[in-house]
Amino acid sequence: MEKMKLVNLFNFVFFCWWSLTGISCYTFDDVYRLKEDLFKKSNYSTMVRPKLNQSEQTEINIHLFLRQLLELNSREQVMRTMGWFTITWVDEKLRWNPDNYGGIIEMNVLQKEIWIPDLTATNSIDEDAIFGGDNLRVYVNYTGNIDWEPGFTFTTSCIVDVTMFPVDYQTCSVTVAPWMTTNQEIFINETKVVTDNLLVPNGQFDIVDSSATNDFFTLSGNPSNTLTQSNFTLKLKRKATFYLLNVIGPIAAISFLCGVSFLVPSESGEKLTVSITVLLSLTVFLGVIDASLPKTSDSISYFVIYVTSLIGMSFLAVVGNSIIISIHNKNPGATIPNCLKLLLIRKYKKLKSKEEANGKVFPEFLDRNSVISVTNLELSCCGICGKGIAPACNHWPEVAKIVDRVALILFSLVLVAINARFSFLMM
Structure with a gap:
């Protein structure tokens, strides 16, 4: 009996401890105070890259989530896609201790309130291919991890090879790169294309494969001044x-x-x-x-x-x-050419042999003294006359x-x- 009481007491204490530690109890004042401390008291600037040691790079990971292939226009050689990016990096200026702010482990802020990389779709033909917007929300974790998910509807150029049309395969890419910053400041570390169950099928093409790669370019002939360009590639098969x-x-x-x-x-x-x-x-x-x-x-x-x-x-x-x-x-x-005359003679000889086998009578084989009924005599003015064609007949x-x-x-x-x-x- 005493043992059962001890077990029940232990379970009660454990449940209370779990309840107190598992429930977040932060208030409006905690959130307000956290934002004040992060953005005002720390002199946070959206114009300065959030790296305490500015000689170090800010590593960025980019994942492309494709929602729909809207169109591949073979004539105009453009591809229209819709989806969103998940872009993550570490902001060393946006770190805090959750215990000091009611247990807040993450919050969302406006894009315009924090520093973001100046990424753009470099092969887009749209006038404005800069990612995101001022009113887009960004998730900030207490460790400084930033999760930015800008949506997009891009119209990008795509070189179409129509050699095997309409059973052709096409390879098109969405190319992403920083607009003004180089690898000395930003380094694109990881890239990935995600096409999952959310993908809406296209009526003209099937997406048979996808990949993501990084290319490195040297600017102005200076080896230390390089740029990383990410290529999110789709391999498409036309529905024939x-x-x-x-x-x-x-x-x-x-x-x-x-x-x-x-x-x-x-x-x-x-x-x-x-x-x-x-x-x-x-x-x-x-x-x-x-x-x-x-x-x-x-x-x-x-x-x-x-x-x-x-x-x-x-x-x-x-x-x-x-x-x-x-x-x-x-x-x-008109005179028949010799080549055609030979073909015609050959045809009539075959016809003559066939009709002779059927008992038909040709004029050139009749006995002058024989008596024969006119009704039994079949004359063909277009038949064979000797070894040639009867000149009075129309053989054309x-x-x-x-x-x-x-x-x-x-x-x-x-x-x-x-x-x-x-x-x-x-x-």
């Missing part, structure tokens, strides 16, 4: 589904209409219309693509080369169909059909090769 479904697929399908135009009969009147329509369609698609690409010759997109090649093939299809229509409507009395439509077939085969092979090569490059 939109382009595959809405641009590449239709272009590939339309391109094969160049070959299909040679299947349209010359007498139909639509042969040239089909090839011209294909040419205009590809030209419109090229204009749509050009609106998304930068006006630069540093890199040429394989996609643009692909579409330009198809436009060239479409132009040749227009020219070829024009020539075929001209051949089809040529004067029957047949020549046009032969050229159509040859053009169909050639264009189909070339178009398949162009599309296969582009598909291989995009893999």
